[in-house]
Amino acid sequence: MSLDVTRAEPRLHDARQRLEHARTSRLAQLRALDETGPSADDPLPAVQKAAMERVLQEIEEAFARLADGTYGTCLGCAKPVPAERLEILPYTRYCVACRRRAA
DSSP: HHHHHHHHHHHHEEEEEEEEHHHHHHHHHHHHHHHOOOTTTHHHHHHHHHHHHHHHHHHHHHHHHHHHTTTTTTTTTOSSHHHHHHHHHOOOOOOOOHHHHHH
């Protein structure tokens, strides 16, 4: 086993844990919103639910990137996404510079 693989395993394990935590948190938030039910006079819960569902999709896509070995690589410039950014936003697809360009 190469040294690079040995170093990567703990990082991938940490990434998987952060993604699991993010998924669990969003699912709990969705359940809480579902329990409150829809409100005709307050559209905010529907907007929040849609945003959480988008994040859950991004989390699932990040799990797929973990599986195929592309996790942590910016989809914009193909450079590594800084570890600090992945710690804060484990499902991110872009480095800060590429995200700013996309916005």
